[in-house]
Amino acid sequence: MKFFLALGFLVVCCSALSTKQQRRFPDDFLIGTATASYQIEGAWNEDGKGENIWDYLTHNNPAAVKDGSTGDIAANSYHNVERDVEMMRELGLDVYRFSLSWSRILPSGFANEINEAGVDYYNRLINEMLKYGITPMITLFHWDLPQKLQELGGFANPLASIWFEDYARVVYTNFGDRVKHWITINEPREICYEGYGSVHKAPILNATAIGTYLCAKNVLIAHAKAYHLYNNEFKDKQGGQCGITISANSFRPFTDSEEDHAATELRRQAEFGLYAEPIFSEEGGFPKELVEIVAEKSAKEGYPWSRIPEFTDEERELVRGASDFFGVNHYTGFLVSANEQISDRPTIPILPDITVGNYIPPEWPQSASYWLTLSPDSIYDTLTYLQKRYNDPIFYITENGWSSPPTNGLLDDDRIRYYRAALESVLDCLDAGIRLKGYMAWSLMDNFEWLEGYTERFGLYEVDFSDPARPRTPRKSAFVYKEILRSRVIDHDYEPNTTVMTIDEGH
Numbered sequence: 124m125k126f127f128l129a130l131g132f133l134v135v136c137c138s139a140l141s142t143k144q145q146r147r148f149p150d151d152f153l154i155g156t157a158t159a160s161y162q163i164e165g166a167w168n169e170d171g172k173g174e175n176i177w178d179y180l181t182h183n184n185p186a187a188v189k190d191g192s193t194g195d196i197a198a199n200s201y202h203n204v205e206r207d208v209e210m211m212r213e214l215g216l217d218v219y220r221f222s223l224s225w226s227r228i229l230p231s232g233f234a235n236e237i238n239e240a241g242v243d244y245y246n247r248l249i250n251e252m253l254k255y256g257i258t259p260m261i262t263l264f265h266w267d268l269p270q271k272l273q274e275l276g277g278f279a280n281p282l283a284s285i286w287f288e289d290y291a292r293v294v295y296t297n298f299g300d301r302v303k304h305w306i307t308i309n310e311p312r313e314i315c316y317e318g319y320g321s322v323h324k325a326p327i328l329n330a331t332a333i334g335t336y337l338c339a340k341n342v343l344i345a346h347a348k349a350y351h352l353y354n355n356e357f358k359d360k361q362g363g364q365c366g367i368t369i370s371a372n373s374f375r376p377f378t379d380s381e382e383d384h385a386a387t388e389l390r391r392q393a394e395f396g397l398y399a400e401p402i403f404s405e406e407g408g409f410p411k412e413l414v415e416i417v418a419e420k421s422a423k424e425g426y427p428w429s430r431i432p433e434f435t436d437e438e439r440e441l442v443r444g445a446s447d448f449f450g451v452n453h454y455t456g457f458l459v460s461a462n463e464q465i466s467d468r469p470t471i472p473i474l475p476d477i478t479v480g481n482y483i484p485p486e487w488p489q490s491a492s493y494w495l496t497l498s499p500d501s502i503y504d505t506l507t508y509l510q511k512r513y514n515d516p517i518f519y520i521t522e523n524g525w526s527s528p529p530t531n532g533l534l535d536d537d538r539i540r541y542y543r544a545a546l547e548s549v550l551d552c553l554d555a556g557i558r559l560k561g562y563m564a565w566s567l568m569d570n571f572e573w574l575e576g577y578t579e580r581f582g583l584y585e586v587d588f589s590d591p592a593r594p595r596t597p598r599k600s601a602f603v604y605k606e607i608l609r610s611r612v613i614d615h616d617y618e619p620n621t622t623v624m625t626i627d628e629g630h
């Protein structure tokens with residue numbers, strides 16, 4: 124009897140072990156976390172920083188933010204370099220993705236005057252990370268446009284691509300000796316559709332019908348100019364790589380009907396194809412089907428031109444292929460139907476030119492954010508689609524995460540469930556041969572969640588926003604993430620001892 128029990132135990136234990144060994148994150152696969160400047164830095168007017176569009180919006184239109192809050196102090200990261208890097212060391216991160224505040228480096232927005240105190244802050248952060256072997260990945264622009272540039276039209280002005288290129292030159296010159304991973308622009312969809320085409324992000328222009336497409340073209344050209352600048356003037360000496368991050372969620376047909384498949388594909392083009400197609404497709408330019416739909420509608424509406432602008436041949440070639448990798452911010456998934464009335468459940472809004480139905484199965488767990496559910500295998504679904512459509516590019520998942528209400532505190536089993544499921548889906552991608560090189564959890568710590576203020580928390584570390592020093596405390600999910608980083612496997616049974624967070628030397 125004893126013998127059989129022991130044998131049974133042996134079998135269970137060793138088959139579990141061998142599965143784990145098959146499902147290991149490779150040593151050169153970069154696992155990390157991500158943040159963005161306006162959401163964490165604070166110090167909005169310190170040491171010469173200029174005003175940006177989020178300073179302007181939160182100060183002049185507080186009603187636009189759910190809790191009337193601002194990022195004036197946010198997580199106070201400007202004054203917490205050592206603690207922020209200490210958290211990265213506690214987790215044992217390979218990589219940390221953060222963004223630079225354009226107006227902290229160039230207060231006027233233009234490259235006529237460099238704010239040395241701003242440059243110094245990022246130097247201290249980069250150097251502290253490098254001291255402990257943590258790889259910096261820098262986003263040049265994560266939505267906090269200098270307000271002066273917005274007053275000149277922001278990304279509705281074609282000159283924005285030149286302003287951005289000037290800024291990029293300052294950034295590569297000052298940090299490129301140590302930074303080898305560059306992302307030019309974070310999430311064109313959220314900049315253009317949410318900021319210019321509607322009212323979900325600063326500058327809340329609500330230039331429906333026009334704003335999204337105008338911005339899309341200018342943002343893509345801005346990205347391409349910054350990419351070619353790096354390639355032509357810096358890459359030889361500095362040896363880094365430069366790409367863009369686009370938000371891409373999973374869209375799957377509600378039924379297997381031809382209509383639902385077509386609706387799904389159209390939705391993908393409206394959500395991320397608008398930004399991905401000009402860079403990553405073989406032909407370049409905006410997605411054809413979308414271009415046709417908008418052109419036809421524009422004519423009917425009496426416009427003398429299509430609301431979706433064309434690229435000149437020269438612009439098309441500038442943008443086409445202009446990225447060393449495809450950065451994907453991925454959070455969730457949706458089922459898409461040709462029937463618009465399929466569900467009245469609120470969802471992330473879709474371009475008004477596209478009329479398709481949206482469905483979220485009730486059994487998909489819901490986060491604190493209305494648009495974010497745990498959609499099974501959504502990473503695998505998204506990356507296999509992008510791999511096929513865009514000819515097998517190199518990918519990084521540059522954001523992925525889960526929100527909870529502020530009252531949830533430190534025991535975040537819902538977040539742990541989400542990350543374990545997401546990382547299993549990442550391993551599925553690696554098994555399938557997708558060239559995915561890294562994964563960054565959103566986010567290292569709680570932060571200012573744009574128009575939701577502090578009502579939604581995404582942090583592995585909780586931040587106490589009632590304390591002026593903004594102390595950070597690891598959530599249970601931080602301990603679980605740390606163990607995944609340490610062991611390079613996902614152990615679904617691991618129960619951390621959350622009493623003390625330590626730094627494991629030698630990681």
Ligand SMILES: *[C@@H]1O[C@H](CO)[C@@H](O)[C@H](O)[C@H]1NC(C)=O
Pocket residue numbers: 322329331
């Ligand atoms: C945005 O514009 C649309 C019309 O294009 C209008 O229906 C809507 O009310 C506007 N939203 C706000 C918040 O102004």
Ligand SMILES: *[C@@H]1O[C@H](CO)[C@@H](O)[C@H](O)[C@H]1NC(C)=O
Pocket residue numbers: 620621622623
């Ligand atoms: C957790 O760790 C603390 C500190 O090392 C220790 O005192 C405690 O006994 C541990 N708890 C469990 C359940 O292992």
